[in-house]
Amino acid sequence: xxxxxxxxxxxxxxxxxxxxxxxxxxxxxxxxxxxxxxxxxxxxxxxxxxxxxxxxxxxxxxxxxxxxxxxxxxxxxxxxxxxxxxxxxxxxxxxxxxxxxxxxxxxxxxxxxxxxxxxxxxxxxxxxxxxxxxxxxxxxxxxxxxxxxxxxxxxxxxxxxxxxxxxxxxxxxxxxxxxxxxxxxxxxxxxxxxxxxxxxxxxxxxxxxxxxxxxxxxxxxxxxxxxxxxxxxxxx
Amino acid sequence: xxxxxxxxxxxxxxxxxxxxxxxxxxxxxxxxxxxxxxxxxxxxxxxxxxxxxxxxxxxxxxxxxxxxxxxxxxxxxxxxxxxxxxxxxxxxxxxxxxxxxxxxxxxxxxxxxxxxxxxxxxxxxxxxxxxxxxxxxxxxxxxxxxxxxxxxxxxxxxxxxxxxxxxxxxxxxxxxxxxxxxxxxxxxxxxxxxxxxxxxxxxxxxxxxxxxxxxxxxxxxxxxxxxxxxxxxxxxxxxxxxxxxxxxxxxxxxxxxxxxxxxxxxxxxxxxxxxxxxxxxxxxxxxxxxxxxxxxxxxxxxxxxxxxxxxxxxxxxxxxxxxxxxx
Numbered sequence: 001x002x003x004x005x006x007x008x009x010x011x012x013x014x015x016x017x018x019x020x021x022x023x024x025x026x027x028x029x030x031x032x033x034x035x036x037x038x039x040x041x042x043x044x045x046x047x048x049x050x051x052x053x054x055x056x057x058x059x060x061x062x063x064x065x066x067x068x069x070x071x072x073x074x075x076x077x078x079x080x081x082x083x084x085x086x087x088x089x090x091x092x093x094x095x096x097x098x099x100x101x102x103x104x105x106x107x108x109x110x111x112x113x114x115x116x117x118x119x120x121x122x123x124x125x126x127x128x129x130x131x132x133x134x135x136x137x138x139x140x141x142x143x144x145x146x147x148x149x150x151x152x153x154x155x156x157x158x159x160x161x162x163x164x165x166x167x168x169x170x171x172x173x174x175x176x177x178x179x180x181x182x183x184x185x186x187x188x189x190x191x192x193x194x195x196x197x198x199x200x201x202x203x204x205x206x207x208x209x210x211x212x213x214x215x216x217x218x219x220x221x222x223x224x225x226x227x228x229x230x231x232x233x234x235x236x
Numbered sequence: 237x238x239x240x241x242x243x244x245x246x247x248x249x250x251x252x253x254x255x256x257x258x259x260x261x262x263x264x265x266x267x268x269x270x271x272x273x274x275x276x277x278x279x280x281x282x283x284x285x286x287x288x289x290x291x292x293x294x295x296x297x298x299x300x301x302x303x304x305x306x307x308x309x310x311x312x313x314x315x316x317x318x319x320x321x322x323x324x325x326x327x328x329x330x331x332x333x334x335x336x337x338x339x340x341x342x343x344x345x346x347x348x349x350x351x352x353x354x355x356x357x358x359x360x361x362x363x364x365x366x367x368x369x370x371x372x373x374x375x376x377x378x379x380x381x382x383x384x385x386x387x388x389x390x391x392x393x394x395x396x397x398x399x400x401x402x403x404x405x406x407x408x409x410x411x412x413x414x415x416x417x418x419x420x421x422x423x424x425x426x427x428x429x430x431x432x433x434x435x436x437x438x439x440x441x442x443x444x445x446x447x448x449x450x451x452x453x454x455x456x457x458x459x460x461x462x463x464x465x466x467x468x469x470x471x472x473x474x475x476x477x478x479x480x481x482x483x484x485x486x487x488x489x490x491x492x493x494x495x496x497x498x499x500x501x502x503x504x505x506x507x508x509x510x511x512x513x514x515x516x517x518x519x520x521x522x523x524x525x526x527x528x529x530x531x532x533x534x535x536x537x538x539x540x541x542x543x544x545x546x547x548x549x550x551x552x553x554x555x556x557x558x559x560x561x562x563x
Contacts, residue, residue: 143238210250
């Protein structure tokens with residue numbers, strides 16, 4: 001497998017498309033990938049209440065769509081993620097100055113914000129410990145990236161009639177903490193297979209997970225160069 | 237939600253090499269450099285520990301040509317079968333697309349740490365000569381290391397000296413072989429050795445496009461400037477290493493000649509450099525140093541102490557006898 005897939009249209013390229021339906025589809029994908037990092041970032045860095053953060057998140061993506069924020073993105077100067085965060089900071093600062101005049105949309109862009117889920121996740125994270133918001137945003141983006149890849153892995157395993165493969169991956173590699181993580185032997189007993197089968201299934205799941213992470217990442221990068229840099233940063 | 241622990245685990249998993257389907261199991265990490273990570277691994281087929289160098293795609297500053305560079309390093313090591321050069325066992329590509337090579341696991345200490353322990357000068361110079369042996373062998377095979385420094389030399393458990401990290405080594409045209417005849421105690425290169433195919437050596441095609449790579453304090457001016465370098469770049473680095481070993485003025489003079497800014501004024505082969513060090517160790521005059529008369533006499537006295545003392549004793553007895561006879 002080549003380490004870097006060949007160029008294809010990414011979300012970031014599509015959001016600059018002249019065709020409205022292409023732009024809209026790209027924005028939908030973008031909001032799916034970024035709403036949670038954006039929401040959590042606004043909650044913590046800008047000390048927004050849950051409702052205000054949800055409103056700001058919705059308004060930010062709507063504004064970006066209407067005003068073509070992202071058209072000025074220059075891949076030669078920064079990563080798209082960094083550019084998006086800079087736009088977000090500027091947007092929130094302006095919105096705070098013009099408080100009460102947030103445009104929440106009219107159906108143009110609907111951000112799929114799951115407020116209870118995002119709040120539950122924030123509760124689980126030690127949010128008081130956050131001091132480096134750049135690192136926080138990056139980590140949230142990474143969590144979002146892995147979650148998307150894991151979700152695709154589950155679907156792919158199910159489609160191939162190998163749901164057990166994902167179940168093992170989920171219970172071993174996605175285990176929330178070390179205490180609840182089963183050993184290979186315990187997994188073998190639970191699934192009624194040999195330890196070698198567990199080794200092989202997990203190896204296959206990890207290979208597929210790595211491939212899917214790269215595929216999702218590729219969609220979120222604006223160029224081969226950015227994708228290569230991001231892949232290297234991940235070490236994938 | 238992916239927990240903090242799972243996030244760290246997945247990040248580590250993406251970074252870790254995928255060794256499924258290979259004969260190796262990772263046991264731990266031995267070290268990391270600009271191009272790759274060296275892992276301690278078990279070769280399950282032969283049930284032995286090896287060092288596995290794998291391209292680290294996540295390392296800051298990792299070059300996009302690292303897979304090619306690692307393959308180049310493996311091929312160079314495979315050509316250089318010498319007791320002072322770590323042997324390569326295997327080369328391949330992992331299921332995740334990263335290239336790797338397996339080499340002998342060297343137990344011991346890095347030269348810089350070994351030197352930090354109290355070692356006498358003769359012992360240090362003996363190690364230096366072993367390094368010279370390995371480097372001269374590489375030069376005889378038209379390979380220039382380009383990153384010689386104490387951190388890239390290992391002193392093994394049994395005193396063996398191994399030159400490591402040939403990651404930025406370059407091959408050069410064969411002319412230097414005439415300038416650097418192999419030492420007499422080296423195994424001569426087999427007549428039927430397969431030369432490296434021309435198309436496997438990009439440096440020959442682009443002799444004027446040397447990327448600047450290496451460790452600045454050990455790099456000669458021509459290497460720092462990105463100009464093409466030859467085996468005398470290694471002689472410069474050996475000079476810097478020799479200087480760090482300390483020693484009297486004659487050793488400092490040898491080091492100074494080796495690390496002359498002008499490659500023409502350096503020793504023209506590692507053998508010449510090693511021969512001068514050898515001359516110092518055996519108490520003879522070194523070519524790089526013009527001694528003051530007093531130093532020369534002191535050196536001659538140290539080298540020929542016994543005969544000189546015998547002659548002086550004989551002369552003293554004769555003088556004494558003459559004096560007694562005259563009483």
